Amino acid sequence: MKDEEWENRELEDRLRRAAEIFDPLPAGALQSAIDAYALHTLEAELAELAFDSLERTAGVRGPGRARLLTFRSPPVTIELEISVSGGTGHIIGRLLPPQPARIEIHGRRPMVLTADPLGRFSGEHLPTGAFSLRCRLPSLVVATEWITI
Amino acid sequence: MDHATAGALFRAAVAGDAAAWKALVEGLSPLVWSVVRAHRLNEADGIEVYQTAWFRLAQHLRRIREPDKVAAWLASTTRHECLKVLKAARPLPLSDHPQVFDRFSDEPTPEEAVIGSEEAALDRERLHRLWQAFHELGERCQRLLRLLMASPAPNYLEVAAALGLAVGSIGPIRQRCLRQLRVLLAERGVR
Structure with a gap:
């Protein structure tokens, strides 16, 4: 029998996949964060x-x-x-x-x-x-x- | 990304390892972005806050006392910047409003390419209906669930830092919100 916590996790996994498709980190943002390292040395x-x-x-x-x-x-x-x-x-x-x-x-x-x-x-x-x-x-x-x- | 990995990468970055910094940014960016979106910032403001959080971490490299809590530090810093941007209340163009915010990428994900197009389209449609149902939840639920969608899932310490909640209150709110979402999905016949 599936308990509620198992269902919770399953639903969260689906939400996570939805967020990856419909609300991802905008392209280009990642690189600016990576570049911050050089600036602060x-x-x-x-x-x-x-x-x-x-x-x-x-x-x-x-x-x-x-x-x-x-x-x-x-x-x-x-x-x-x-x-x-x-x-x-x-x-x-x-x-x-x-x-x-x-x-x-x-x-x-x-x-x-x-x-x-x-x-x-x-x-x-x-x-x-x-x-x-x-x-x-x-x-x-x-x-x-x-x-x- | 677990605490030990984040802490180890952070220590290596402090010691001068640029590759470790890059891995840390890649590993914790979904968390930072989830904090931004949990606060319902639009994309332009969200990118600015995302950058400020990372720039500030880079600036504080040698000042962070507990490297294993770097994720919580980032979550908390991002939250404070979000609250300030919201308080400054810059006018928001309607098209950028979080509620109508729905960015599709037309590119199939690698996973979809493997599954095959028809099945992938069905799967995507189901996820889209889930995404719509999620946006019908109350603000408090959307905020918490959006944060929990970070990949990998944040722990409760990070959630507390990101949303300014007591650690003990997170579990019950999560339970209530997921139940509400299941009710919405059942009403709409989304499985």
Whole structure:
């Protein structure tokens, strides 16, 4: 006699086959994850996500409202304000303590920004998606944790 | 992929083995994708979250304290990114809406090519009706069952991390949802 758990497993197996046919991982996605390995053997100090307004704000957030983010590494703090509208983002940032830097944006389309001597930088037309900043400071390189914008 | 295999591949990747990283990505990608789809993200947002999860794991290679729990770490990271994307609530084109989301691949799977076309078409039709019935379940059931469809099946620790559920609640919810699905299938005469 078939018990219910046997039937459960059989049904799950069929669901698994259905998902493989009707909802597979989109082609191309796998390769981007494989390629991530090479990117991160590059040496950089990691700045961890310490604040994200998306974690704080309760209720519905409309599109176009700015997202506030703070990334911290022991030597440097990076504060960002990102607003997304019409499929692209606008970013305003500053480095603390203030200092000049070359800011590389990693994501769907790489971009380079420059922080002035007060540590301020801004950029437009950021592609949405996976996003990380690499800040080349005079003395070291700091990379922010990946987030999705 | 079991814990020991994932843990061993992860340790090898930390030690510089790019092939081990590739095998880890291949082995755990279905889990990550299932977490994304369990949260009903559309395809474009889903790919972005999938990438963020893997990029972040690569970035944290040397910081993961329990390599044997790398699957749960990925499931939890993916879940948090999903919740943020849902909260940012970018407008969703109708064609991309998860409910009407139904991607056929016209290519026969290797398995189908072996079985033969007529039988394969019947089998596919049955699976499609199962897939439709699944989408009639409540949101909670769809979320859990979509996650359990990851290949290989995730364990309850990973399910808990992926959905923010208590481990003890998963078994009863699963039982209830599978029963509901069987009732739907019986009503529609799908076997």
